[in-house]
Amino acid sequence: MKRKTWIFLMSTLIIFGVVFPIIVIFFWAFSERWYGTSLLPSKWGLKWFKVLLEGGDLGKSIYLSFTIAPLVVLFSALISIPAAYVVGTKSFKGKRLVENLVLIPLIVPPIASGIGLLSMYTNWGMIGSYWGVVLVHMIGGIPYMFRSVAAAFESIDPALEEASRTLGATRLQTMLKVYVPLVSPGVLAGSIFTFAWSLNEFVLTLLVGLPNITTLPVQIFHYVGGYYIAPAPASALSVVLIIPSILIVLLMERFVKIEYTAGAGLK
Amino acid sequence: MPEVVLEGIKKIYGKKVLASSIDYLKIEDGEFFVLLGPSGCGKTTTLRIIAGLIKPTEGRLYVGGKDITDLPPEKRNITMVFQNFALFPHLNVFENIAYGLKMRKLPKDEIETRVKDAARLMRIDQLLDRKIDQLSGGQQQRVGVARAIAPHPDIILFDEPLSNLDAKLREEVRFELKEVHKQIGTTSVYVTHDQAEAMVMADRIAVMRAGKIVQLGKPKEIYFRPKNLFVAGFIGIMSHLPVEVLESDGENLKVRLETGAVINSRGLLSAGEKGFMIIRPESLEVVSKESDDENIVKGLLVNSIFLGNEVEYRIKVGNEEIRAKLKPHEDKYKPGEEVNLKIMNSWVVKD
Ligand SMILES: Nc1ncnc2c1ncn2[C@@H]1O[C@H](COP(=O)(O)OP(=O)(O)OP(=O)(O)O)[C@@H](O)[C@H]1O
Ligand SMILES: [Mg+2]
Numbered sequence: 001m002k003r004k005t006w007i008f009l010m011s012t013l014i015i016f017g018v019v020f021p022i023i024v025i026f027f028w029a030f031s032e033r034w035y036g037t038s039l040l041p042s043k044w045g046l047k048w049f050k051v052l053l054e055g056g057d058l059g060k061s062i063y064l065s066f067t068i069a070p071l072v073v074l075f076s077a078l079i080s081i082p083a084a085y086v087v088g089t090k091s092f093k094g095k096r097l098v099e100n101l102v103l104i105p106l107i108v109p110p111i112a113s114g115i116g117l118l119s120m121y122t123n124w125g126m127i128g129s130y131w132g133v134v135l136v137h138m139i140g141g142i143p144y145m146f147r148s149v150a151a152a153f154e155s156i157d158p159a160l161e162e163a164s165r166t167l168g169a170t171r172l173q174t175m176l177k178v179y180v181p182l183v184s185p186g187v188l189a190g191s192i193f194t195f196a197w198s199l200n201e202f203v204l205t206l207l208v209g210l211p212n213i214t215t216l217p218v219q220i221f222h223y224v225g226g227y228y229i230a231p232a233p234a235s236a237l238s239v240v241l242i243i244p245s246i247l248i249v250l251l252m253e254r255f256v257k258i259e260y261t262a263g264a265g266l267k
Numbered sequence: 268m269p270e271v272v273l274e275g276i277k278k279i280y281g282k283k284v285l286a287s288s289i290d291y292l293k294i295e296d297g298e299f300f301v302l303l304g305p306s307g308c309g310k311t312t313t314l315r316i317i318a319g320l321i322k323p324t325e326g327r328l329y330v331g332g333k334d335i336t337d338l339p340p341e342k343r344n345i346t347m348v349f350q351n352f353a354l355f356p357h358l359n360v361f362e363n364i365a366y367g368l369k370m371r372k373l374p375k376d377e378i379e380t381r382v383k384d385a386a387r388l389m390r391i392d393q394l395l396d397r398k399i400d401q402l403s404g405g406q407q408q409r410v411g412v413a414r415a416i417a418p419h420p421d422i423i424l425f426d427e428p429l430s431n432l433d434a435k436l437r438e439e440v441r442f443e444l445k446e447v448h449k450q451i452g453t454t455s456v457y458v459t460h461d462q463a464e465a466m467v468m469a470d471r472i473a474v475m476r477a478g479k480i481v482q483l484g485k486p487k488e489i490y491f492r493p494k495n496l497f498v499a500g501f502i503g504i505m506s507h508l509p510v511e512v513l514e515s516d517g518e519n520l521k522v523r524l525e526t527g528a529v530i531n532s533r534g535l536l537s538a539g540e541k542g543f544m545i546i547r548p549e550s551l552e553v554v555s556k557e558s559d560d561e562n563i564v565k566g567l568l569v570n571s572i573f574l575g576n577e578v579e580y581r582i583k584v585g586n587e588e589i590r591a592k593l594k595p596h597e598d599k600y601k602p603g604e605e606v607n608l609k610i611m612n613s614w615v616v617k618d
Contacts, residue, residue, distance in 0.1 A: 049297065159353035162320050165340040166347040168370035173341075177366075181357045 022242060028235030048236040057233075061219040062240060068130070068215065069198040072137040073145075073191045079138075080145040081187065085179070087130045087146075088153025089161075099150075106143050111205040113139075122210045128212040136208055137198040152186025153179075192248050199244065205229035269331040269421035269454055270296045271317060278312050286312040288478045289326075294456060295470075299448050302458045303465040304475035305501065310458040313475075314424050316458060319343050330421055341370070347424040350431060352407045354399045360386075360393040360410050367418035385413040388447055398596035405436045412444065416451060423514075425457040429464065441467055462502045466490070474498050495616050499545045503507035503592035506589035507543040510615060512536045520615055525585045528564045534615030542617045548579065551591035553600060562610045567598050582606060 025033065029048060031041030052058035087098055105113070117136065118127075126132035156179065164174040202217040210217065216237055223234035271294040278287040287309040294300045302310045315321040317328065317382040319340035328336045335343055346367065354363050364385055368378040374390050386392040389409040394402065402410065408428055415423050428444075429437045445468050448455055459465055465472050466486045473480045474489060474497075482494040493499035496507060510522040513529065515538045522544060536542050554560065566582040566589070580591040591608065602608055 100358060157351065157353060159349045160355060162315075162318070162340075163349060163353040163355070163414075164366070165320065166343075166345060166424075167367035167414070168319050168341045168344075169366075170339075170341050173370065181499065230422060 008209045025235040025238045028232050029239040031232065048232045052233055052236055057214075057219055057238070058237065061214055061216045061237065064130075064213055065199055065215040065241070068134055068137060069195045071134050072141045072198040073194045074124035075134070075159060076138050076141040076145040076194050077187060077191065078149070080142050080190065081149055081183075084149035084153055086148050089156070089158060102143050102146050107137050107239040110140070110201075114204045115209040117204065118207045127208060128210060130213060133205055133209045133213045133215070137201055140201060141194035141246050144197055145186065148190030149186045150195065152183045156182050189252070192252055196245060196248055199241065269296060271422060271454065271456070272329040273313075273317075274327045276313070276316060276322060276323045276328065278309075278316060279324045285478045287316065287323075289313065289480060292473065292480065292483075294454060297452045297454055299445070299457065299468055299470045301465045301469035301472045302456065302475055303460065303462060303472050303501070305460060306587045308475040309478040310460070310475055311426055312478075314347075314426055314456060314458050317422070318345055318347050318424055343425060344418070344420050345422045346418060346420040347426065348408070348411045348415045348428045350427040352404075352411045352431070354407055354410055354414070355388060356399050358399070359395070360391065360399070360402070363399065363410055364413045364417050366414060371418060377527065381411075381417050381419075387416040388450065389413040389443075390415070404432050408432065408440065411445070414417055416447070416453065417547050420453065422454045422456065423456065427459055428457075430461070432457070437464070438507060443564060444468065447536070466502075474501060492614060493545065495618050496543055496545070499614075499616065504548055504590060506546050506548070506587070508546070508584060508587050508589065510544045511543055512538050512540045512615065513543065514538055522615060524564060526564060530562050530564070530610055530613070531616050532610075532613045536554075536615055536617060540617065542615045545614045545616060546589060546610060547612065548590045548592040550610065551589070552609040553580070553593060553597065554607050554609045556607055560609055564608050564610065566608055568602050568604050568607055569607050571598065571600070573598075580606075582608060584608070
C-alpha cells in the first residue's frame with residue numbers, strides 16, 4: 001500500500017472514533033428535543049446545562065475536577081522535578097530501574113491497582129476524601145510529569161553547567177540562569193499531560209472517591225452507567241470536560257516542542 | 268602574577284584508573300601551554316582539575332602563589348572554551364558573551380564595552396543579536412572564545428576547541444587564536460591531540476601518556492629531541508632503526524646499524540647502550556651510488572608514492588622500512604632499485 005493509504009486509514013479511524021462522537025455529544029448537550037428518527041435535534045438550547053446547574057451537580061463536578069487537577073500538577077511537579085534532575089543529568093547505579101519504576105503506573109491497569117488501593121484507603125479511612133483523590137491522581141500524573149521533565153534535563157548539554165560555573169556562576173545561579181529556562185518547556189508539557197490525566201481519570205476516582213468526590217467523569221458515569229441512561233445531561237457534562245482538552249491540544253501545538261511531548265510517552 | 272603550579276596532582280577514578288598524575292608542573296604567566304597526547308591520556312582530566320570542575324584525589328594547585336585547590340570553579344577566575352562550544356542556547360550572542368560579566372556584577376555600560384571588545388577581537392561584532400542556532404560552527408566557537416576572554420580571567424583553558432570544525436577552518440582559527448593570545452597575553456592552557464596544532468600554537472608542550480607527562484619542552488625541542496619513541500611517533504612522522512652506540516661524546520654519538528653501517532648521530536646515550544635511531548622523512552636524502560659521503564645506508568626502494576608537492580619513498584633497510592620525503596625533481600628511482608640514503612639528521616633514544 002502507498003504511504004498515503006496508511007495516513008488515510010489512520011485519519012479515518014480518528015475521525016470515526018473521536019471526532020464523530022464529539023459531534024454527537026455536542027448535539028446531545030445543546031439539544032432540548034431530539035427524536036431518534038431525525039438526523040439533527042429539533043430544538044436547540046441550554047436546557048441541560050441549566051438542569052445540571054440547578055441540581056448542583058455541574059457546579060460541584062466542575063469545582064472538584066478543576067481544583068484537583070491543578071493540585072495534582074503542582075504536587076507532581078514538586079516531586080518529579082528534583083527526581084528528573086537527578087535522573088536526567090547524573091549517572092548512577094540503578095538509574096534504569098528508577099526510570100522503569102516510574103512507568104509502572106502507566107502499565108498496570110488502574111482497575112487492578114484501584115482494587116488494592118480501595119482496601120488500603122478503607123483501612124486508613126481515606127475513602128471519599130478530597131486529598132485521597134489528589135494523591136491517587138498523582139500516582140498516575142507523576143510518570144507523565146517525570147518523563148517530560150527528565151527528557152528536558154537529558155537534552156541539556158552537561159557542559160553548559162560547567163561553562164556557567166567557570167564563568168562565575170554558583171550552583172544556585174546556574175540552576176536559575178541555565179536549567180530553569182531550558183527545562184521550563186518540559187515542565188509545561190508535563191503539566192499539560194498531568195492536568196489532562198487528572199481531568200480524565202475515572203476508574204481510580206470512582207473507586208476511592210465515592211460517594212463525595214464526583215469529578216466530571218464520575219458524574220458523567222452516573223448518568224449513563226446506572227439503572228437508566230440519560231445521554232443528554234451526560235453529554236452536557238462531557239462538553240465541559242472536552243473543551244479544556246481541545247484547548248490543551250491547541251496550546252501544545254503552539255508552545256511545546258515535540259521532543260518534550262515524546263518524552264512523556266513510553267520510549 | 269598568575270602562573271599556575273600543579274604539585275603532586277593525582278586523580279584516581281574508582282580504585283585504579285589513574286586519569287592524571289602530575290608531580291610538578293609550572294605554567295608561566297602569559298604562556299600558551301599545550302597539553303598534547305592520545306585519547307584517554309588524561310588531558311581533559313588535568314584541565315578540569317585546573318578549572319575546579321574535578322577535585323583532585325591528591326595534590327595542591329596554586330595560581331599566582333595562592334592555593335586554590337579547595338575553591339569552587341566560580342571563585343577561581345579561570346574560564347574555559349569547550350570542544351562542543353557549550354553556548355547557552357536560550358541566550359543570544361551578546362548575552363552569551365555577557366554571562367560571565369553579569370556574574371561579576373559589572374555595571375551595564377562596562378558589560379557592553381567589554382562584550383563589544385571581545386566580539387571585535389574574535390571578529391563576530393556583526394553577530395551580537397544572533398541566536399546561537401543561527402551561527403556556523405566556526406562562529407559558535409568564536410563566541411565561545413569571546414565569552415571566555417570577556418571577564419578578563421587569570422587563565423583561559425581550551426579543551427580541543429577546534430576539533431569539531433572542518434580541517435580548513437581549523438587551520439584558520441588556529442592562527443587567529445594565536446594572534447588573540449598575543450594581544451591579550453592571558454595565560455592559556457590548551458588541550459589537543461593534534462600535534463600540528465600543538466606545534467603552531469604552543470610556547471611549550473607537555474606530551475602526556477597514561478596520565479603522566481612524558482616530556483615537557485618547546486615545540487622544536489620535542490620535535491628534534493624526543494625523549495622516547497612514543498613522543499617521536501606522536502609528534503610528526505618518523506622511522507626508526509635499532510642501533511648500538513659505539514662512541515659517545517657529549518651528545519655526539521657514533522652508532523652501528525644492524526646492517527653494519529656506522530652513522531654519526533646525536534642522543535643522550537652512552538657507549539655500549541642499545542637504542543633506536545629516529546629519522547624524520549625530511550632529513551633523508553637519496554644520493555648517487557658513487558657518493559662516498561659519510562652517514563650513508565643502503566636500502567631497497569619498495570614503494571614510491573606521489574603526493575603532489577613531494578614524493579614519499581618507502582625504503583627497506585635491513586629488516587625495517589623507513590620513510591623518506593623527496594622533492595618531485597629528485598624522484599629518479601624505480602621500486603625494486605637499490606638506493607643509497609644519506610642520513611642528514613637523526614636522534615637516538617633508548618626506548
Ligand atoms: N568520570 C570518569 N569515571 C571513570 N573514568 C574516567 C572518568 N573520566 C575519565 N576517565 C578515564 O580517565 C582517563 C583520562 O580521561 P580524559 O578524559 O582526561 O582523557 P583525554 O586525554 O581528555 O582523552 P580525549 O582525547 O579522548 O578527550 C581515561 O582513561 C578515561 O577513561
Ligand atoms: Mg578530552
